[in-house]
Amino acid sequence: MTEIMPDSPTPSFTPGGRRRHRKARQSGVGLRRALVIALAVPVTSAALAGPSAFAVDKGVGTTAKDTSPSKGPDADDQQMAANLATRVLDRRLGSDVSGVVLDADSGNSLWDHNGATALMPASNVKLATSTAALTVLGPDHRFTTKVVYGDGTLTLVGGGDRTLTGADLGELASSAVAGLKAAGLTSVKVAVDDSLFPEPTLANGWNTGYYPDSVAPVRALVVDGHGVQDTSLDAGQAFARQLTAAGVTVDGAVTRATVKATDFPVARHRSAPLSDIVHTMLKTSDNNIAETLLRMTALGAGRPATFEGGTQVVRQVLSQRYGVSLDHFEMYDGSGLSRADRIPAATLADILELLTKPRHARVLGSILDGLPVSGEAGSTLGPEWGRFDDVNSKCAVGKVHAKTGTLTGAVALSGLTQGKDGKWKVFSFVENGSTANPNDIKDAMDGLAATVNGCWA
Template sequence: MSNSAEETQQTTAFAPGGRRRHRKTREGGSGVRRAVVLAIAVPMASAALAGPSAFAASGNGATGTAAGAAEGVDADDQQMAANLDTRVLDQRLGSDVSGVVLDADSDETLWDHNGATALMPASNVKLATSTAALTVLGPDHRFTTKVVYGDGTLTLVGGGDRTLTSADLAELAQTAVAGLKQAGLTSVKVAVDDSLFAAPTLADGWNEGYYPDSVAPVRALVVDGRGVQDTSIDAGQTFAKLLAEDGVTVDGDVTRQKAGHRDVPVARHKSAPLADIVKKMLKTSDNNIAETLLRMTALGAGRPATFEGGAEVVRQVLSHRYGVSLDHFEIHDGSGLSRTDRIPAATLAQILELLTEPQYAYTLGAILDGLPVAGEAGSTLGPEWGRFDDPNSQCAVGKVQAKTGTLTGAVALSGLTRTEDGEWRVFSFVENGSAAAPNDIKDAMDGLAATVNGCWA
């Protein structure tokens, strides 16, 4: 499953060595190079969307050595491509594996191995979700949780803040209690309003067993990220308890109702900026934050707060705003838990390449900052997860930033690294169906990333 543990924030920023050379001006942005990627990769939409094994059955298993030998590619990159040609055939990765390596500074595709194959990307979907959320809502956007009063009831109104804490609720309760006492009220009913989102459902491709451990039913109100079936009532009960501790009698059980238009605003809490929430989500691959962001992004674009509405907006942002290819691209959720999600490695690399372009630094910078760093404790690439601790990949500790993805039958690693000359290398590796142990697959993936970095030469 995708890791959904709460993050311990890290203060050490990713600062690889080497200089950053001046990047050339591009016409049409990254779409120029993207055309090259897709020309090298071999498209096969019907087979790819049918499933990873269908594409493999076509017999297209050739590596992209021609890209590595392209005119103008230096000896180090040619050696890297040759090494990848060999290492991608590692038995631990199985037969359904794809990968792409881009030189973001020169717009060259340095290596391609079935890069257009649409495989199950697991939590690499969060890269697409983050891109859309930051673009539609903006990195400074904050989510608001409110308390309103009407007809003897305090209603806690959810605003899609998946990072709301008990301490935040305590502040709301204190403000509400002060207002009640000033009005001479000593008792109140408590309700919750989570009508911002449609009724929670399972996404296409989710296993029923995912609820509530890997992902909770997606509601607009939750406290402390608790994985329970009804996060809204749970938050309301916590709020009611805090009111009682402050001397207000709560009458009856917490109920669910929509706040009235005439209800009086009592208190509000604003979340941290979206940029910080995206960082938190990526560092620990938090499924619940991802699904909430998908809905808030849909609302921000004027679409219904549903899986379908969010997926539609993600597609529009990637294609129309950034020119990312959506060939063989199919998502049904925001977290990547869906087993019917399909994204080619070429597309994941295109999304990541945006992070190297100065014109997108303000909007998308939180994604670059939030990507786990190889060996970073508290992230999904930390030593507690056994990442980059293999003799072949240890050299890349601190030198690679990447988004992990892990489901039964699918492992992905997509990210960025710098060469000794400070040039960006963008990579994406996805495998489906390997029979090897998950930790062995991850070791092989980490080795591919170390190969791109050049430290495993």
């Protein structure tokens, strides 16, 4: 997918100071020890590596640190803040609005409107989920789907790969058929093992209308992202059909089973790297991928693969690894569909500020690269969604990198853009409860981002 980039050259991020509400950070050695104890796994040392491909290719890398005395906001930032103070009162946004703008170089707050107020963040929760997943599992982690044989049964074993395709399943079936024929077998039973993820499959705060279309009940096995109530049996049935097409007789219906230690491995499929999966998840705001990543992050940290296990790990990673404040932070799922989720705009901005630091680029770079770009077709900020297409915001097409969030009664937009002064800004805007038309609310949100960019002066 092609990204639309700013017309002017992009200056680099430089490591800057911490915001005052962020928790004091431990030393590197102490921090790693704390996480080993808290998460039961070591945090990857890759977090200390150099800038990501995004930084190299798009000019968001390292420059010499500015050692000049700290100065207050310049004239451009003052005008931006004054414009935001007026535009955040737009009636389309309603009265329950939270917003923060930070200077990426220094981490200083340039504008704050109820920034500490916890609101329903919708899909901006995915920023927290992806940060934890990449930190615990590492950007090169891959998920494995297996087929094993025992007692006349081929069992398809789910490994938490929400990107498994019919073609991938076909390759597994081909390997299985070859093994069966080599053993002189022409018929087999088929089972699925999705025991990797325990119940419940539905999160606190999900409306019944959300599943299985907006999100499927969370299981460890799925094919082609099918939105069905039981994705595991659905995948097993697709696997059985491929076996039948290859000339193997499948006896009976597909059932659930738990693999035995004596079962013989027949085939396996490994997913793309986690960094690629996170990139896709953020571009399209894929709820199902987010929920699977939350479960796998819990497992990677030695916790039960439940909503509670996953959200506990997210909290520990944000707080203990990165020093992000969790004041008023409430998270019940990985996708942000839960209407019980509450996150302040200030916290979302703190998470995004991590992406501007070169020391985090190796691990978290795919989040920065995966943020939708204003006007980028195929992303949630594309023209097909009516984003950045009105008279006030269209000037910012190609200039805003941000995560969207949309639920009934909640719209959020959090990301990064260059200001009028050419310096990168981190922003987060969240509104709850507006009764305006959703498209009008999004237009108002896009206008706030265009204001931070400075093109809507």
